[in-house]
Amino acid sequence: MNLSTPNKTILVAPLNWGLGHATRCIPIIKALLDNNHIPIIASDGVALDLLKKEFPYLKFLELPSYEIEYAKNGKYFKWKLLKNCPKMIEAILEEKRLVKKWIKKHDIEGIISDNRLGVFNKKIPSVFITHQLNVLTGNTTWLTSLLHQNIIKKFTECWVPDSNGTTNLAGELSHLKNPDFNIKYIGPISRMHCKKVAKKYDLMITLSGPEPQRGMLEEKLKAEIVNYNGSILFVKGIIEKEQVKEQIDHVTYYNFMHSRQLEQALNESELILCRSGYTSIMDLSKLNKKAFFIPTPGQFEQEYLAQKLKKEGLVPFVDQEHFTIKDLEKINNFKGLSEIKTDFNWVEIFKVFQ
Structure with missing residues (x-):
């Protein structure tokens, strides 16, 4: 633990879309704890259930569901999401209302939102995590990317879990030619560690x-x-x-x-x-x-x-x-995947909350 860091109460809110957003927040939550901060976790559904099992000793808050559903036929995926848009917009507005209330009630001093579009507040440092600076949706990619980037601009910083170099994992998803908002590449993050063990x-x-x-x-x-x-x-x-x-x-x-x-x-x-x-x-x-x-x-x-x-x-x-x-x-x-080494430390990254 870094005892020299003044402790801050940070709201960590991953999107409930599968388990990926929740699981990649696990190393971030652990890093907050290691640096003397106090995480409060907010989500819904299986993402919230997973994090409760990982961190049973932390405070948890429930956010409204985006009610994301996949179509049985993949070619209708985009239209299924469009159909769900009114429910998603309603959830985003409710997120904003809840966050405003929680900031006062729980003395929250910073926000880390993993793709939750309404979890931010202009009065405190708010960070958005995404590997999708460009959102691919076929012939509407230009529109979905523009809309997403306009949302990201509302946040203090955007953390991208990828390398900014030519060797990277997400390619054009996580890289823009001329970004007009504050991007910080924090390198690929994982809760995993490589171990030499016998094959089972x-x-x-x-x-x-x-x-x-x-x-x-x-x-x-x-x-x-x-x-x-x-x-x-x-x-x-x-x-x-x-x-x-x-x-x-x-x-x-x-x-x-x-x-x-x-x-x-x-x-x-x-x-x-x-x-x-x-x-x-x-x-x-x-x-x-x-x-x-x-x-x-x-x-x-x-x-x-x-x-x-x-x-x-x-x-x-x-x-x-x-x-x-x-x-x-x-x-x-095929060669298989290998670790991309990056030079970063959480103390520097968390300075946004000072």
Whole structure:
């Protein structure tokens, strides 16, 4: 702990869209604690449930849900989001109202919002975390990117969890040619640590993301892995009150894992099969892992990231509809991910709250 730092009460609010936003806030929350700050966590749904399990001793507040849902057919993904826009706008306005009230009630002196658009206040330092300075939505990318950047401008700083160099993970998502707001590249962040341990599993499958796509992929993979020759660890990504473990033939199933369990399991696994979500990519990069991606159907961001890493010869991918277990053989022709070293320290980054 850095005892020389004056303690500040900081509101940390990740978006509840799958588990990625919540999990990448874990190292930030730990860094706040290490630097003598007092985090208060605010979110909703499974993101809030996950962080309560990770930090049972902290204060938690509940934010309204954006009610994000995926379409069953990927080509309707964008229209499903547009349909949900009125509910999302209502939630954002409620966020602003709650934050204003909480600042007074809990003496909050700073805000870290991971993609929660209404969690900011002009009277205190407010930070926005995103790897999507450009928001890819096909032929409407110019509009969604412009709208997102206009929201980011309201914040004191924008922290981008990527490298600003030519070697980076998010490519055009996280880089602008002429930004007109305050961007700070903090490097890829991960709750994981690479360990030298004996191999226990030939393949580890980790699922996440909103329904119904998470469940659809789970059912497809359950049918495919019957034909896999090797030991499998299958983490469904369902956050429930109690952890459930089940052994069926060569497959070990968990409904969810805590961070330390997940870190150990990833280190013990030879190959990883998962979505091409950005948090997963940061974790696998930190662990120097070989992987295979199945992007969420219709999610332009995950499709772009999968294509980028395949083009660079790092990780192969196949769309969900056409995946078969034999596709995993393609991993042998790719390098795998490796850690991107960055030179930063949390003391400097947290100076925005002084």
